[in-house]
Amino acid sequence: MAPQHEPVVMIVGGGFGGIAAAQALAKAPVRVVVVDRQNHHLFQPLLYQVATSVLSASNIAFPIRRIFRNQANVHVFNAEVASIDCAAKSLRLTDGNVAPFDYLVLAAGAGSSYFGHDEWAQFAPGMKTLEDATLIRDRILRAFEDAEGETDPAAMRAHLTFVVVGAGPTGVELAGAIKELGVDSIARDYRRFDAAGARVILVEAGERLLPSFTPESSRAAREALERIGVEVRVGARVTDVFDGGVDVSGERIMADTVVWSAGVGANPLGRALGAELDRSGRVVVEPDCSVKGFPNVFVIGDMASIRCAKTGQPVPGVAPAAMQMGTFVAGIIAREASSPGAAPPREAFRYHDKGSMATIGRAKAVAEVGKLRFSGLPAWLAWLLIHLVLLVGFHNRVLVFLSWAFAYVSFTKGSRIITGDIPSRIVRPLGNRDGNDPAERARSMALLKGRM
Amino acid sequence: MAPQHEPVVMIVGGGFGGIAAAQALAKAPVRVVVVDRQNHHLFQPLLYQVATSVLSASNIAFPIRRIFRNQANVHVFNAEVASIDCAAKSLRLTDGNVAPFDYLVLAAGAGSSYFGHDEWAQFAPGMKTLEDATLIRDRILRAFEDAEGETDPAAMRAHLTFVVVGAGPTGVELAGAIKELGVDSIARDYRRFDAAGARVILVEAGERLLPSFTPESSRAAREALERIGVEVRVGARVTDVFDGGVDVSGERIMADTVVWSAGVGANPLGRALGAELDRSGRVVVEPDCSVKGFPNVFVIGDMASIRCAKTGQPVPGVAPAAMQMGTFVAGIIAREASSPGAAPPREAFRYHDKGSMATIGRAKAVAEVGKLRFSGLPAWLAWLLIHLVLLVGFHNRVLVFLSWAFAYVSFTKGSRIITGDIPSRIVRPLGNRDGNDPAERARSMALLKGRM
Numbered sequence: 061m062a063p064q065h066e067p068v069v070m071i072v073g074g075g076f077g078g079i080a081a082a083q084a085l086a087k088a089p090v091r092v093v094v095v096d097r098q099n100h101h102l103f104q105p106l107l108y109q110v111a112t113s114v115l116s117a118s119n120i121a122f123p124i125r126r127i128f129r130n131q132a133n134v135h136v137f138n139a140e141v142a143s144i145d146c147a148a149k150s151l152r153l154t155d156g157n158v159a160p161f162d163y164l165v166l167a168a169g170a171g172s173s174y175f176g177h178d179e180w181a182q183f184a185p186g187m188k189t190l191e192d193a194t195l196i197r198d199r200i201l202r203a204f205e206d207a208e209g210e211t212d213p214a215a216m217r218a219h220l221t222f223v224v225v226g227a228g229p230t231g232v233e234l235a236g237a238i239k240e241l242g243v244d245s246i247a248r249d250y251r252r253f254d255a256a257g258a259r260v261i262l263v264e265a266g267e268r269l270l271p272s273f274t275p276e277s278s279r280a281a282r283e284a285l286e287r288i289g290v291e292v293r294v295g296a297r298v299t300d301v302f303d304g305g306v307d308v309s310g311e312r313i314m315a316d317t318v319v320w321s322a323g324v325g326a327n328p329l330g331r332a333l334g335a336e337l338d339r340s341g342r343v344v345v346e347p348d349c350s351v352k353g354f355p356n357v358f359v360i361g362d363m364a365s366i367r368c369a370k371t372g373q374p375v376p377g378v379a380p381a382a383m384q385m386g387t388f389v390a391g392i393i394a395r396e397a398s399s400p401g402a403a404p405p406r407e408a409f410r411y412h413d414k415g416s417m418a419t420i421g422r423a424k425a426v427a428e429v430g431k432l433r434f435s436g437l438p439a440w441l442a443w444l445l446i447h448l449v450l451l452v453g454f455h456n457r458v459l460v461f462l463s464w465a466f467a468y469v470s471f472t473k474g475s476r477i478i479t480g481d482i483p484s485r486i487v488r489p490l491g492n493r494d495g496n497d498p499a500e501r502a503r504s505m506a507l508l509k510g511r512m
Numbered sequence: 513m514a515p516q517h518e519p520v521v522m523i524v525g526g527g528f529g530g531i532a533a534a535q536a537l538a539k540a541p542v543r544v545v546v547v548d549r550q551n552h553h554l555f556q557p558l559l560y561q562v563a564t565s566v567l568s569a570s571n572i573a574f575p576i577r578r579i580f581r582n583q584a585n586v587h588v589f590n591a592e593v594a595s596i597d598c599a600a601k602s603l604r605l606t607d608g609n610v611a612p613f614d615y616l617v618l619a620a621g622a623g624s625s626y627f628g629h630d631e632w633a634q635f636a637p638g639m640k641t642l643e644d645a646t647l648i649r650d651r652i653l654r655a656f657e658d659a660e661g662e663t664d665p666a667a668m669r670a671h672l673t674f675v676v677v678g679a680g681p682t683g684v685e686l687a688g689a690i691k692e693l694g695v696d697s698i699a700r701d702y703r704r705f706d707a708a709g710a711r712v713i714l715v716e717a718g719e720r721l722l723p724s725f726t727p728e729s730s731r732a733a734r735e736a737l738e739r740i741g742v743e744v745r746v747g748a749r750v751t752d753v754f755d756g757g758v759d760v761s762g763e764r765i766m767a768d769t770v771v772w773s774a775g776v777g778a779n780p781l782g783r784a785l786g787a788e789l790d791r792s793g794r795v796v797v798e799p800d801c802s803v804k805g806f807p808n809v810f811v812i813g814d815m816a817s818i819r820c821a822k823t824g825q826p827v828p829g830v831a832p833a834a835m836q837m838g839t840f841v842a843g844i845i846a847r848e849a850s851s852p853g854a855a856p857p858r859e860a861f862r863y864h865d866k867g868s869m870a871t872i873g874r875a876k877a878v879a880e881v882g883k884l885r886f887s888g889l890p891a892w893l894a895w896l897l898i899h900l901v902l903l904v905g906f907h908n909r910v911l912v913f914l915s916w917a918f919a920y921v922s923f924t925k926g927s928r929i930i931t932g933d934i935p936s937r938i939v940r941p942l943g944n945r946d947g948n949d950p951a952e953r954a955r956s957m958a959l960l961k962g963r964m
Contacts, residue, residue, distance in 0.1 A: 098930065099653060099657055099928070099929070099930045100928075100929050100930070116568045116569065116570040116571075117568065117569075117929055118568040118928075118929050119568075121929045123701065123928045123929070125660075125701040125702070126701055126928070129700050129701050135703055136660070137660065137661050138654075138657035138658075138660070138661070138930075139661060155661070157661070190929070201551060202590075205551055205590035206590075208577075208588070208589065208590070209589050209590070209591060209607070209609070248581050249575070249577040249578055249581050250577070251587055476551070476552075476570075476575045476578070477551070477552050477569055477570050477573045477575070477642070478550065478551045478552070478590075
C-alpha cells in the first residue's frame with residue numbers, strides 16, 4: 061500500500077485522552093490528525109492552583125504541537141469541529157473545511173452543567189478551562205481589593221464570602237486553597253480587614269464530600285477542611301444563583317464570589333453524533349469504546365459512558381481513565397491498520413483504578429490507592445510527587461516545582477495578578493466605570509481620615 | 513501634631529515613579545495612599561518578552577500592596593481616578609468616593625498615541641499593559657496556527673507577515689524577538705510551512721532606529737536586526753492600518769499581525785488637571801515637578817514634561833527618570849512634612865542619565881553608559897544583569913531567570929498559550945464561529961490528503 065493511503069486517524073481534543081491516543085499511535089502505519097480549538101493541552105488537575113494564584117496559566121498549559129514535535133506522523137490543527145458525518149466518514153470544521161477520516165476518536169471532554177439553569181453560569185463560573193480559572197482568580201482577588209475600599213459592613217461581608225458549589229475533588233481543593241490564600245498569603249497585605257477571617261463555604265447536595273471516595277476519606281477531608289476554617293454544608297441544595305449571592309436550602313448567602321464545581325455536562329459534539337446519551341449527556345459506547353453502528357468512531361474520556369469490562373462498574377470521568385481509553389483505542393486502530401482485514405477481534409475496555417487523591421490546603425491530602433487509605437502529610441507528599449511526575453515531558457516541571465516551593469515556604473502566592481477588566485488599548489476616557497450613580501454610592505472617604 | 517493630622521500624600525499610579533515616591537516616604541511623617549486601577553506594578557521593560565512567549569504575565573507583574581506589605585504608612589487602593597480638584601485638594605474616584613489629600617503625586621504614565629487615528633488601535637494594539645502584551649502574543653501565535661491550516665498562498669503570506677510600527681527600544685526588541693520566535697523556537701512545530709521564513713518588518717518614520725541613542729548604536733542595532741532577517745524600513749510613513757494589513761509609504765503590506773510602538777500619548781488625567789500640556793500631551797511642570805499654581809500637586813514620570821535643571825535637556829520618558837522624579841518629589845514632601853513652614857526652599861529636578869540599552873534577539877544588544885558604547889554579547893550580558901538586579905524585591909527573580917535560561921538554552925518558549933478567544937463558561941453551541949459563509953470559505957481539506 062502506498063504511503064499516501066495510510067489511514068487517517070482524526071483525534072478531536074488534545075486533553076489527556078486525545079494526547080494518549082496520539083502518542084500510542086507513534087509507530088502505527090497511520091496519519092494522525094489532532095484537532096483542538098485551543099492551542100494547548102491543559103493539566104486540569106492543577107487548574108484550582110491557577111484560580112488561587114499559586115501557579116500561573118503557562119505553568120499548566122502546553123502547546124499541543126510542541127508535545128508532538130518529534131512524532132512525525134502527527135499533524136496538529138487549531139480548529140473547531142462544527143459537525144460530524146459518521147456515515148460519510150468526515151467532519152466539518154467551523155472555518156468551512158471538510159476533513160475526511162478513516163478512524164475518528166472523539167475526546168473533547170465535558171463542560172459544566174448547571175442542571176437546566178445555564179443563566180447561573182455568569183454568576184458562578186465553572187472550572188474547566190484556563191479562562192475559567194483566570195476569571196475566578198480575578199474575582200477572588202477583586203473581592204479582596206473591594207473589601208479594602210469598603211465602608212459598608214454588609215457589603216464588606218459579601219466581599220469576604222466565597223461559596224464553592226460541589227464537593228468533588230475540584231471543589232474540595234478549591235475551597236481549601238481559597239481559605240489558605242486568605243490565611244497565609246495575603247492577610248498582611250490588607251490594612252482594613254482581616255483576610256484570614258474570610259468565610260469559605262463549601263456546599264454539597266450529597267450526603268458527604270468526595271462522593272467517589274470512601275466514607276473514611278470523606279470524613280478525613282471534612283475534618284481537615286473544618287480545621288482550617290472552611291464551612292462545610294452537605295445535603296444542601298442550591299436553589300438560586302444571582303448577582304451577589306446564592307440561595308442554599310432556604311438560606312440566602314450574600315457573596316461576591318461563587319464558583320461552580322458541581323455538575324459535568326454534555327459535550328455538544330456527543331449530541332451531534334446522534335448516538336444514545338446517558339443522563340449526564342455522555343455518549344453510551346460499546347465495550348470497545350466505539351459508537352454503535354460505527355466501529356471506526358470511538359468516544360473516550362469524559363465524553364464516554366462505559367462500564368469496566370472486568371468490574372462492571374461505570375468508568376469515572378478522571379484523567380487516568382481517559383488516558384487508558386486513549387491507549388486502548390489506539391491499540392485497536394494500530395492492530396487493524398497493520399493487518400487490514402486480518403486484525404484480531406477487538407477486546408473490551410478494562411479500567412485499572414490506580415487510586416485517587418485530593419489535596420486540602422497546605423500539606424494535607426487524602427489518598428486512596430487500592431486498599432490503602434492515607435491522609436495528612438504522607439498523602440500530600442504522594443500527591444506532590446505524582447503530579448510532578450505526571451508533568452514529565454513538559455518543561456515547566458522545574459518552574460512549577462519552584463513556584464510551589466516558593467508558595468509553601470514563603471506563605472505567599474506568586475501570581476496574584478488581576479487582568480482583563482481594564483482592556484485599555486488606548487488611554488481610556490475618564491468617567492464612571494460601571495454606570496452606577498456616583499451620588500448614590502458617594503461616601504465621604506472617611507477611611508482615609510481614620511486609622512489605616 | 514496628633515498622628516491623625518499627618519498629611520495625606522496621594523500617589524496616583526503604581527508604576528516606577530509612584531512606587532519610588534511611596535518607598536522614599538517610608539520614614540516621613542505622612543500617610544501615603546497609592547491608588548491604581550490595576551492591582552499590579554508592571555515591569556514594562558520586559559513586556560515584549562510576554563508578547564513573544566518567553567515570560568508569562570505573572571513573571572513581570574507584582575501586586576502593588578505586596579510591595580508595601582512592610583511599609584506601615586502606605587495604604588493601597590485598587591481604584592480609578594475620575595477627576596481632580598487641585599484647589600479643593602481632593603480627587604473623585606469612579607466608584608463615587610471622594611478622597612482628600614494634602615499632597616498629590618500624579619504618576620499615571622502614558623498611553624499609546626495613534627496620531628489622531630484611534631481607529632487603528634483595534635488592528636494594531638500598543639504595548640503598554642499586560643493585556644496588550646497578552647493580546648499581541650495571542651495574535652502572533654494565532655497567525656502561526658492559521659498558517660498551518662492555510663491552503664491559499666496569499667493568505668499564507670499574510671499570516672506569516674508581522675509588522676512592528678515604531679523603532680524605539682520596544683519596537684526594536686519586539687521585532688527581534690518575533691523573528692527569533694519563528695527561527696529558533698517553533699520552526700519544528702509546524703509541518704506545512706517554514707516558520708523561520710516568516711517576514712518581520714520594522715517600520716520607522718524617522719531616519720534611524722533608536723532615535724534616542726547615538727547614530728553608532730542605531731547602526732549597530734540595524735545591522736544586528738538585519739543579520740537575523742528582520743526587514744528594516746526607516747523614513748517610512750504609515751498612512752493606513754486596517755483589518756489585515758498596513759499601508760507604508762505607498763505600499764500595501766498584507767499582514768495578520770501589526771503592533772504599534774510608535775507614539776506615546778497623553779494621559780487623560782493630565783488633561784483633567786487643566787494645566788499646560790506639551791505637544792505629546794504631557795503636563796508641563798515647574799522645575800520642582802509641581803503644577804504651576806499648585807505647589808502641592810506634582811506630576812512625574814511619563815506624564816510630565818520637564819527639562820533637566822543641569823543639562824537643560826528634556827527628561828526622557830524612561831523608567832529611571834520616573835524613579836528619580838519619584839524620589840525627588842518624595843524628598844520635598846518629607847522635608848516639608850517634617851518641618852512645617854520651615855522647610856528649605858525646593859530645588860530643581862536634575863536627571864542623572866545612567867545609560868540606555870536595547871536587546872536585539874538572543875545574546876545581542878546595544879548599550880550606552882556615559883561615554884561608553886558597546887554592543888553584542890557584552891551589552892546583552894549587561895542588559896540581563898541589570899534587569900535581574902532591577903527585579904530585586906520581586907520574588908519571581910529566580911523564576912524569571914530560569915525561564916530565560918530555559919528559553920535561551922533550549923531555543924523554545926515556555927509560555928506559548930493562546931487564551932481569551934474561547935470564553936467557554938458552559939459548553940458552547942456548535943456552529944460557525946465567525947459568521948463567515950462556510951460555503952465561501954469551504955476548501956476541500958486537500959492538505960490532509962497531501963504530505964504532512
